[in-house]
Amino acid sequence: MADSIIERLRAGGKKLTKARRAILEALERSSVPITAGELHARLRKVRVPIDLVTVYRNLGMLQKLGLVTAVGLHDGQMRYEVRHGREHHHHIQCRGCGKIVDLMLCPIKKLTAVVEAKTKFAVESHTLEFFGWCPQCR
Amino acid sequence: MADSIIERLRAGGKKLTKARRAILEALERSSVPITAGELHARLRKVRVPIDLVTVYRNLGMLQKLGLVTAVGLHDGQMRYEVRHGREHHHHIQCRGCGKIVDLMLCPIKKLTAVVEAKTKFAVESHTLEFFGWCPQCR
DNA sequence: CTCTATGCAAATAATTTGCAAGCAC
DNA sequence: GTGCTTGCAAATTATTTGCATAGAG
Numbered sequence: 001m002a003d004s005i006i007e008r009l010r011a012g013g014k015k016l017t018k019a020r021r022a023i024l025e026a027l028e029r030s031s032v033p034i035t036a037g038e039l040h041a042r043l044r045k046v047r048v049p050i051d052l053v054t055v056y057r058n059l060g061m062l063q064k065l066g067l068v069t070a071v072g073l074h075d076g077q078m079r080y081e082v083r084h085g086r087e088h089h090h091h092i093q094c095r096g097c098g099k100i101v102d103l104m105l106c107p108i109k110k111l112t113a114v115v116e117a118k119t120k121f122a123v124e125s126h127t128l129e130f131f132g133w134c135p136q137c138r
Numbered sequence: 139m140a141d142s143i144i145e146r147l148r149a150g151g152k153k154l155t156k157a158r159r160a161i162l163e164a165l166e167r168s169s170v171p172i173t174a175g176e177l178h179a180r181l182r183k184v185r186v187p188i189d190l191v192t193v194y195r196n197l198g199m200l201q202k203l204g205l206v207t208a209v210g211l212h213d214g215q216m217r218y219e220v221r222h223g224r225e226h227h228h229h230i231q232c233r234g235c236g237k238i239v240d241l242m243l244c245p246i247k248k249l250t251a252v253v254e255a256k257t258k259f260a261v262e263s264h265t266l267e268f269f270g271w272c273p274q275c276r
Numbered sequence: 277c278t279c280t281a282t283g284c285a286a287a288t289a290a291t292t293t294g295c296a297a298g299c300a301c
Numbered sequence: 302g303t304g305c306t307t308g309c310a311a312a313t314t315a316t317t318t319g320c321a322t323a324g325a326g
Contacts, residue, residue: 153324153325153326154325154326155324155325156324173315174315174316175314175315190316191316191317191318194315194316194317195317198316198317214314214315215314215315215316216315216316
């Protein structure tokens with residue numbers, strides 16, 4: 001796990017517990033965003049006796065620190081992925097099998113100024129997700 | 139309420155009930171997406187005695203028929219807006235007061251071909267939401 | 277009349293909160 | 302030691318489902 005993550009935790013007055021370390025490592029292992037439940041299941045499979053509540057609490061905290069990003073794919077639950085040290089990107093999910101694929105692109109940056117001019121809002125973030133049918137399902 | 143909506147309902151084997159008409163009218167009155175709960179509250183305020191369950195069931199059905207669109211703004215609940223007869227667009231929500239404003243723009247159409255080429259998915263839809271701070275809250 | 281729609285109660289599912297005990301620093 | 306953390310139980314919130322009755326076409 002990157003040193004800078006530990007620094008960011010310290011800067012937020014957070015401690016590096018066993019549970020927390022396991023959560024961060026599991027998140028870093030995943031190439032696509034996963035739900036709190038999936039994360040919890042993966043940890044238990046590796047014999048990390050952790051409570052689901054702890055997973056939720058840590059995901060929330062990591063999000064506030066900007067180390068993790070939440071992704072909502074409209075299926076009733078949130079998914080989370082490491083943000084720290086990874087490039088900003090978006091996703092596409094298959095309507096058939098639910099598979100998620102990273103899309104290493106973002107056409108929004110140039111648009112932010114337009115949005116700010118139109119709305120007078122100070123744009124802080126955005127979400128962009130695609131839905132469709134993967135090669136196997138279509 | 140537009141005739142074509144009634145036609146679309148009929149085409150789907152749906153009836154035009156009092157509750158359904160009220161839901162559609164309330165949705166058409168709203169300029170921004172609203173939650174099932176908000177919709178329910180507005181109907182009761184106008185003395186339309188309808189059950190929350192009926193609201194949910196109708197929103198789900200209208201979505202399947204393509205008459206309504208679901209918008210997820212990452213705050214634990216879905217919002218819905220009329221799609222039929224309105225132009226495709228996106229939204230921005232204030233992190234402070236929660237206010238939602240329509241953004242009549244969409245930079246994604248041109249991008250769809252790129253995404254399809256990259257992923258081999260057949261892209262069906264997308265979501266794009268902005269978050270930031272409105273003039274009053276920043 | 278027939279089939280869809282609704283209300284009411286109850287069930288799910290995801291996520292959050294309270295509190296006492298545990299662990300990092 | 303002291304304060305952040307965790308586990309366990311319980312509460313919340315959003316949404317869904319079962320079933321008998323009511324209503325549209």
